[in-house]
Amino acid sequence: MKKSLKVWSALIFVLFIFPIILEFIPSETSGETAAIGPLNNQQLVYATNINEPEPQPQPQPQIQTAKRALLFSTHSHEAYEPITQQHDGKIAVSHPEANIMRLDETIKSQLEFNGISTEILDVDTTSVMKEQGIAYHKSYDVVRPYVQKSLQKGNYDIIIDIHRDSLKADKTTLTYAGEKYAKIVFVIGGEHNNFKVNQELAERLTTELEQMVPGITRPLVFKAGHGVDGKYNQDLDPSLILVEMGGIGNNEAELNRTSAVLAKAVSNVLQ
Template sequence: MKNKYTKDNNPNLFIITIGLVIVLFTTSLIISIPSVQIKILQSKGLEQLVNSEPFTNTFLFLLGEEIPQFKTFLGDEIKTPSLSKLALEAVTGIKTDNITTLMMQEIPGFNIANTEIYIAGEGSNYSNLPHESPPPDFDKLLKGHQPTEEKEPTSHDSNDTDKIKDPSVYIYHSHSWEGYLPLIDEDVKPSDSSSIDNSENVVLVGTMLTNKFEEYGINTVHNSSNVAKALRDRGWDYRNSYTLTHEYVETAASKNPTMDYYIDIHRDSARKESTTATINGKSYARLYFVVGKANEHYQENLSFAKEIHQKLEESYPGLSKGIYVKTKAEGNGVYNQDISSKSLLIEVGGIDNNKEELANTVGAFADVFEDIYEGVVEVNAQK
């Protein structure tokens, strides 16, 4: 005979019910505030909560208490919920019966195995997933040397959007310190390939792309901020990078109604063989796209990245390593792509790529981007 749940054999039922009512009431109040609705609903904790086994058990348990037929139908499948497990998984994402969830939370890079390959470029598969370099020691990095003047032209390189008339594109760098070994004068280990010199890091790539866009008549703002310094000045660390640059992007978007495209340029930590392609006798730094799944513009940004990837494949086969999709469980999950439906995070090359390879890739990307941009301009003109 199957056990039945009654108030007599479940002395904690009242406490559980009251606790859940309080949690649900508090949650409903929070998510009813318009300014925080989207952030709450897209939070990692809430996603983990609704997908957890304790949450399912709690939901079934409450249904069974209110609908006797439901309890009879499921019988022993309804388990008495553990509020402690429910809270632990909701807050930390750690499951008491799965030690790998603890490792995913505590070991940097452990969760890259969960990254989804939406489109695999040439040679890309789950055995060689890209991953970020370990974050640098900001104090050491900022103390090491002062940034020097960039060797590239910087006539359109500005953090002040007011200086550019009707800009369409905003280029920035959430990890502005990511450097390229051939450009760094010092003899450093691959794991230390970071620099605040903008002629040695991804800011140089942003400057190159800004100048290319301007050649095509695409008004562009390039934020060349030293993100490492800005983070340290606020008492923040590497984990707050996207929080900081989200402020930059929001400010740029609010001041410039003509601005539609937002490009965050990074570089991969993989070595030369994986990040370099030879196309028609020229050497290129391979690139790939990262799309955040945890925001309202996910589908549009995914389609935008797909369009660029496909055009790159047509004109520069093998240049793109593909498109990778990440949720909050695998990374930031948003990557500032909640601001616009035309947001990109691009990893350009790896730690071993040189200036010529980077310039070739920038030229190829700008060529493809300009084609898409002009198409949009023509369509808008016909409306």
Template sequence: MLRKAKKIISIACILTFVLPIISYSIDKEEFLKFLIESSYPEASTNNDNSKEEKDKEDKTANNKEKDYIKVHIGEENVPTLNNKSDNKENISVASSEYKNDIRLTKEDPTMLIYHSHAGETYSDSPEGNYHSQNNRDKSVLEVGTLLTEQLSQKGWGVAHSTKYHDYPDFTKSYASSLETVKSMLNNHKNINIAIDLHRDGRDLNTDADMQKENERMTTTYNGEKVAKFFFVVGMKNTNVDEVQELAEDITKFAQSKYPELVLPIVKKQYGKFNQYMAKNHMLIEIGSNGTSSDEAKASVKYVAEILDEYFKQNR
């Protein structure tokens, strides 16, 4: 009891006297780093690459940074593509093809598509600050469903997970998706390409903000307005050189085919995003909350073409 009392007194002293001194004696950037490292062990700047640290969730979570918006998750819905969309590339996929939130286009897939933030929706679904499970046809899940279909038509065996990893706790999204990735890799040994598919998120408070973001994240090909895409690299991965090299190679390849379609790579200094798990692991952002779901879906045929040609040339 005496030991516990001493410990409590010590903590109280730290909270009362030391923390105020720390907060005033270091600049804002250093204090922010202190808070991140204290709250999210994954983000520590210490060079600790132990197995336990490697298996932890990337708790930095993009919603902690200014350019990522807050979330609200609604109730879950059944996965299906909306075949009433004006997008002619839309392909209807029956919900019966998904068992336990997984669809396999071949018995022995080599590619995995999943969504750490499955609740992300586009500009035509503003519910919950562009995060919901109620408008699935206007969400990143439908973009993943379409990408799965496009790649499977090109001969790829694809496993697509439609699990909501950001529900009920958004801050545990990457811990939850890590378990999905581990399970899929254990059950399907030939998967060596993994795609965590997202859409970018910005604070859009006015119509002018929305218009500016739409202009930033769209272009036109063959008379059709399409959403741009880009790669995100977590710089805390032990294999960061390989992750970055892959993103740079595909970006360069995409620029050679569709120069206006792909944006520069975004590097997150305190992130891992589970990118150490697969040989070829990518975090791809297609469109943003400033683009419509149809604009995002319209770009899928180009993204599928790029990925198909790149990996067939670099097997």
């Protein structure tokens, strides 16, 4: 009986002391888990940068501008009444500052946006004529040597002499898709041997413009005979065209929209 009591007492003691002994036994967890612990956002980002390096940037193709354009305005002081009025409060069709040469800059920007390298002829023809006392009807003769000098330096895919018509806004303005545009008309001089080549280019541009904005062009004007220049320097190059952008009553917004359309049409035809 005593022996049995001792056995039971020893068993109860072992069961009591066993949990205490377990507390002193080393844990079997791995060193990796113990060392890392929970990751915060900064650690995750850093780990991604180490394990998956950022791809190297690939070289981007450069826009090619193989096509070249030359712009000038024979009648350099031609102006638009809304623009002169906004400039200095005076309504005028000729102006020494707020004139069609500003439109040259706008068209240049649009052509270059469409991938065509563009130059502007550096001459204010009207000022030259005033300084030298040359009559207005001699304008094409005055600008001619400047154009020739540029052509001697290099070739151009298109040469544009930019003018404005003398008609009122009701004749030179188009409303299309809720926006107003200054209408375009091409003028061809018929008194030189290669006028048909210049005319063909103008007709191709007219077709392209009409596909983009129906009604934006007026019928091509053909000039020859008594009382007109008859050449408009188009005999210098088959790619020289004379374009009239709107008329005296068109404003800057209308001209800017048309400039963008013209530049895109030129790009499409040349490319």
